[in-house]
Amino acid sequence: MSGFPPPLAGASPGLRAAPPAGGTTRWYGQRVSTEHAGRPTLLVSACLLGTRCNHEAGHSFRAAVVALAGTHRLVPICPEACGGLSTPRPAAERDGERVVTVDGDDVTAEYERGARAAVELAKAVGARRAVLKARSPSCGSEQVYDGSFTGTLRAGEGVTATALRAAGVEVVSEEGLSRGTAPADVV
Numbered sequence: 220m221s222g223f224p225p226p227l228a229g230a231s232p233g234l235r236a237a238p239p240a241g242g243t244t245r246w247y248g249q250r251v252s253t254e255h256a257g258r259p260t261l262l263v264s265a266c267l268l269g270t271r272c273n274h275e276a277g278h279s280f281r282a283a284v285v286a287l288a289g290t291h292r293l294v295p296i297c298p299e300a301c302g303g304l305s306t307p308r309p310a311a312e313r314d315g316e317r318v319v320t321v322d323g324d325d326v327t328a329e330y331e332r333g334a335r336a337a338v339e340l341a342k343a344v345g346a347r348r349a350v351l352k353a354r355s356p357s358c359g360s361e362q363v364y365d366g367s368f369t370g371t372l373r374a375g376e377g378v379t380a381t382a383l384r385a386a387g388v389e390v391v392s393e394e395g396l397s398r399g400t401a402p403a404d405v406v
């Protein structure tokens with residue numbers, strides 16, 4: 220990996236990710252900033268910035284992703300939380316076009332709601348690129364678990380990654396960043 224700015228000393232992911240004051244628009248009734256001091260905007264999986272929003276109420280903090288705040292405006296989102304799912308919540312995997320929990324519940328509607336929220340947020344803040352957590356049934360962008368809950372991966376992407384790409388947003392995982400396969404202006 221090369222080209223990353225150095226990690227921000229004492230960075231608080233949530234605070235560093237907050238948009239600066241300036242012009243605003245609306246997103247699901249919330250006011251969001253549309254100004255970013257000339258920095259490109261990246262939509263980012265909130266768990267990568269340290270938010271404890273995954274199904275076990277844990278996070279997937281990655282210093283390299285937080286460090287992008289030195290050159291980008293980071294806008295965090297957790298699509299599963301935005302879709303109405305609680306934290307913690309049962310593990311879920313993609314099963315064909317559906318998303319099902321380990322308990323057998325169909326949570327496709329919640330995942331799709333979260334994906335729509337992510338697309339709307341990307342549009343509202345002008346994000347044309349996203350850094351999303353690898354292998355998540357929402358955020359995964361290269362591989363996802365296959366629905367058998369046996370830890371088996373298959374090629375594919377999460378519901379939100381699919382929706383963002385369909386909307387023209389370029390998606391890369393945190394692992395893509397570390398492999399140097401991210402868009403040239405991200406790394």
Ligand code: SF4
Pocket residue numbers: 264265266267272273274296297298299300352355357358
């Ligand atoms: S939905 Fe995305 S942002 Fe939320 S916990 Fe899962 S991987 Fe992280």
